[in-house]
Amino acid sequence: MKKSRIPTLLLSIVMLLSLAACGQESKSASGPSGEYSTSAKGFGGDVNVTVTLENGVIVAVTAEGPSETAGVGSNAIDQLPDAIVAAGNADVDGVSGATMTSNAIKTAVKKALNEARGTEQEAFDGYTEGTYTGTAQGNNGPLKVEVTVSKDKIESVEVVSNNETALLSVPALERIPSEIVEHQTLTLDAVSGATVTSNAIIAATKNAVLQAGGNMAYLDANAYAPEAGDPIEKDAEVVVVGAGGAGLSAAVTALQNGASVILIEKNATLGGNTLQSGCGWCSVNPEVQGKVETKAGQIETLQSYLELKPADYPAVADVLEVLQGQIRDYLAGDTTYMFDSVELFIFQTYIMGTRTGLDGTTITGNVDLIKTMCTQSEDARQWIYSFDIDEFRNYNTPIGGPWHRSREPQKNETGKNGLPMLQALETYLLNNGAEIMYETRATDLITKKGAVTGVLAKKTDGTPVTLHAKKAVILCTGGYGANSEMVFKHNNYWKDLPDDLLTTNCKTSTGDGITMAEKIGAQLTGMGFVQLMPTSSPVTGDTFKSMIEPYDFIFVDPTGNRFINEMAEGRDTLSAAALSVGSYFYVIMDQQMIDNGNYDQSWYDAKVDAGILVKADTLEELAKKIDVDYNALQKTLNNYNAAVKSGVDSLGKTEMVHTCEVGPFYACPRRPAIHYTMGGITINSNAQVLDTDGNVIKGLYAAGETTGGIHAGNRCGGNAVADIFVFGRIAGKNAASLKK
Structure with a gap:
């Protein structure tokens, strides 16, 4: 692990504020001294806190919560006491993903202070x-x-x-x-x-x-x-855990196949990381793609595949042989319009997922799972259209994607592309007899004679919930991007991974389903491989929200120089380069890039007002605002503009559309953040969960980011949404059809 400059600067500010706060509270030297112990209700039970005061000043806080979730609530137990001591009071931010435990600690500390100071x-x-x-x-x-x-x-x-x-x-x-x-x-x-x-x-x-x-x-x-309510006990034929894209599609498909369904979600709303994402969805549709003009660099890429030997790729040799025949046929004809095929989709997903870990082992994708995803992705997207969803936008190449095959839902005023389709699925469930229980966190799987028969859960107020599944349970709880303990425990890819990395994920993406499945003997795979999103906020971890098209990205370091081909294959390649230049970099844009972006001007203006974007009428003014050498930045953009016009870039970028020379100019500070966890529960192509011996665990299915095996060591941009809807539907159909 390594630490970065940004947290150090933030810590300095926090310390100054803390000293000011402590100074205010320590003016009276006659305040109480001693130890004061209280408790408050956390997620799993009581959290016990002891506060030590000297002359009314907090000098120590200890917290214990043996029933709080390891790797989630335990993070708050470990981190909040020091934060409270530094601040001199309990008015500190809670730990992301551990709201109930954080609030319990803060409440108990305030009770202790009230008791000590006689202010209650x-x-x-x-x-x-x-x-x-x-x-x-x-x-x-x-x-x-x-x-x-x-x-x-x-x-x-x-x-x-x-x-x-x-x-x-x-x-x-x-x-x-x-x-x-x-x-x-x-x-x-x-x-x-x-x-x-x-x-x-x-x-x-x-x-x-x-x-x-x-x-x-x-x-x-x-x-x-x-206060916790009376225990809740319910039953249904299929119980789905998690209401993101995978869980919603699983629940809807199970319902469409005749099963009764209960869907539970630990957040207060649906969507999970699917809602957080731009919802780019990779699929192959030659009829539509065949009307898209061939992009720069695609012909060269296809020609390079003809030089490969199928024998060197035994797991996908049959796929490569077919693909090479398709490429020869294409190159022999009119290449004005773009080529794509399911075989190309499969092969690129496989080769881009292959990675070597820090321990020297090589990980590759499960070919059966990859073939299933790639062959069924377009069918799944057409299925989404059946819920009266507007036709997706034109194809694009997402960041970290190898080909021009991703499409996103239509823009809407919320800036959340996936919202309409997720709400449509929720509406279908509610209108057709399914039950959705929000703020309900699954904690354990119920088993009987080796089969999964239900789920134990808890409401956010502590109310215990028991759900019996007459047929099956489907885990769709997402990955573990917000569980830093789990990330660092398993990391087998990133050298010197900064220990203060933020995440683009929902703060509740803590690997719950993975933990539950492992408890009953499920096999895990690829847990050491985590993907970083290079274009994330250095303050919140939030993603770039597709502000502009990826082909218009211009990345510059704090000295004003480009440092990477912005369309390089693999988000890990881009993230590694970004981390190497320091704690942040900038995406530089001009007005024509903004005009060609995904939102109207008012959306960008709001980002400027919020401090997310920096705007200036001239490049010199922009350089001053972001503290970058103007001459260096001007030279960088002059070189980039020349590359756009000539089609030859010194860093190897082939897809370039707009120059950057029309004011106003914009800059957006970015830093890599944990974005996707490739590892998870091992499943087969029927979405059935396998145990450590490779046998099916009866009554248990899984889909989406909670599973592993498809993306191996690197997920291609746009493949996550394909994954969740393909395997969500497979899990829902097979769970509903299960005989018990």
Whole structure:
């Protein structure tokens, strides 16, 4: 592991703020001293906390939560105490993916402080009546609230502006303001899957309340956490765990094949990482692709495949032989329009997934799984159209993709391409008798005589849930990109992987399904291989959101120089190069690239206002704003523009469309983040889970990123969505057809 400059800078800022906070709280040398122990309810049970004070200043915090989830809640147990000591109070951010445990620690610390300082019953003189505004940083920019108070209480909290993620943020935007008013406290559980938004609302409200003369100790004393309800027990023929693309398609297909279905999701909304992604979907459709003009470099790539010897690729020799015949036929005819075939799709997926680990072992994709995905991907996309989804946009080559075969859903005002199709699947389920249980986290599989017969789960309020599956359980819980402990434990690919890497994933992508399956003897594969997304935010981990087409990418390092062919094959190649230049790099754009981008101008303007994009009328002004040498940047763009016009790039980029010379100019700071985990549960082409001996575990299926084997050591851009919908449908159909 290695550390980067960005966290050091952020830590310096945090320390300064912490010192200021500590200074405020330590003005009185007569504060209480001693150890104070309290507890609060976490995810698995009570979390016990001991706070040590010296003259009223927090000098130590210890936390214990033996029932909290290893690698998730345990991260909060390990990290939050030090953060609280540094801040001098419990008003710190929780640990992503461990909301309930984080809140339990913070609540217990506040109770201990109240006990020590005698403020639990402290008199409250009242607010200064009126309406106040407060602002805090959300996921994608500032979040603003208006808080109205009377003398005795907070009367209303309204979020008046925000840039939060559509759908994912809605439960937090609705629930947190209501709970603040109902319980007269700012110590609340964040909404599962919307932690950052929840905390932003609370922080903005605190800002406003302090303006009104609010007493934080008084509000802390009203700390609220919902109580667990009576145990829930239900049964269905098929139980699906996870409501991302894989889970929704599995549940719908099971329902279409006559099974009763219960779908559970630990977040408060559907979508998971499918919603987070740009939803690029690779598939082969010669009828449509045959009308797309051949792209630069494609002919040369095809010619290079003719030089390969099938005997050197024994696992896909039959595929390569067929492919070479197709290529010869194509090259002998009119090459004006693009070539593609299922065989090319299979071969590229296989060779691009082949990687060698740090231990010297080589990993390759499971050919049966690859063939299944590639041959059925277009059928799955046509199936999506049956839910009244608009025709996907034109083909493109996604970052880390080898060919021009990815299509994305139509743009919408939310910026979330996959939202309409996910909502359509959810609507189908609800209209046809399926049950969906949100904020319900699966913890264990129920087994009987070696077969899986159900799922144990828990609601976010602690209510236990038992679900019996008369036919099968389908695991679609996603990968483990937000579980850093699991990533570093298994890493077998990345040298000196920075220990502070963020993730593009939902913060609840913690490998739950993998852990549950492994407990009952399921075989895992490829766990050491994690993909980084090179174009992620250095602050939040958020992806580039396809701001512009990948062929227009211009990557420059902090010195203003390009450092990689931006269309190089493999996201790991791009990420390794990006990490080598430091803690960040910039994507440079001009107005014509923006005009050719995927959103209207107002969308980009909002990103400028939120600080995600830097905009300047001239290149010199832009260089100054981002602290890059102007002459170096100008030379870089002059060379790039010349390469666009000549078609010859010194770094080997072949697909270039626009020059970068029309102001205004834009820069977007980027840094690699954990994006996709190739490893997971071993399945066969029927989506059945295999045990460590290679035998089928009866009654258990899996699909999507929770599985391994398809992508081996590197996932091609656009293949994840193909994977989840192909194998989600296979799992749903086969689970519904299972005889028990």
